[in-house]
Amino acid sequence: MPTPDRTSLDAIVLAACELLEHDGVAGLTMNAVAHRVGVRPPSLYKRVESRDQLIRLVAEATLTELAARLDAATSPRQLANSFRAFGHERPAAFQLVMAPGAGIPVAGIEFGVAASASILRVAGELAGEAHALEAARTLTAWAAGFVGMELNGAFQLGGNVDDAWQFGVTHIVAAISMP
Template identity: 75%
Template sequence: MPTPDRTSLDAIVLAACDLLEKEGLAGLTMQAVANRVGVQAPSLYKRLQSRNELIQLVAEASLTELAGRLNSAPSPLQLANRFRAFGHERPAAFQLVMTPGAGIPVARPEFGAAASEAILRLAGTLAGADHALEAARTLTAWAAGFVSMELNGSFKLGGDVERAWEFGVARIVEAIAATPSS
């Protein structure tokens, strides 16, 4: 008689997401996840092929969460603020999906595409359909860089970082909206 399943893939990924934030990517081990879900580490291999697959699933879950936050944003400022909030609330997940580093498993393309839908839609509204992708990349690159610098403690010159964020978002949005339509 087969042994009953003691956990689900969803529970495993949820535990891994939590572990990522508490212990970082180095602490995201199969043993640590198994301990969190109350099974022996070999049992995880009934659901996963490897740690790399687990990391990929965590990246995909993180992008799904980010997409959910961004999809209802009614304005570029609110979209940027939600993106930033995700980075502050889930810094390890933010790093995993925005700057994973060499050799780190990444989400499948469809998850990145889903997380990009809201920014593409708003960018298209600002810059026109012909420039939506370029506009979305510009805003995303600026915001990801800003948030990464915040998370790394790189703003050392003093001043009000919140004010710098607001200034930057406003200027980027203005520049995108001024994009010629041809």
């Protein structure tokens, strides 16, 4: 008689997401996830074939969560603030999907498309549909760069970083808005 399943793919991905935040990508191992969900490592391979697949599943779950948060935004400022809040709440996951680094598996394109939908919608409202993609890329690049610098402690010149964020959002929105 086969042994009953002791864990689910959802539980595995959740455990992997938690490990990512606690131990970073280097600590995201099959053994660590198996231990966290209470199974032996060989049992984990029944659900996830490799560490690369595990990292990809974490990236996909991250983009799914980010998409849901951004979908709730009703204004450009709220969208940007939701993006930043996500980065602060899930810094390792944010960096995994925004700047994965060489050799790190990435999410399937459909997850990136879903996470980009709200940004494209807002960018289209600001810049017009003909320039939505360019405006979305500008907004995303600025916000991801700013949040990445925050997470890495790169703002060392003093001043209020929250004020700088608000200044940036105001001016990026103005810059990509149609006259």
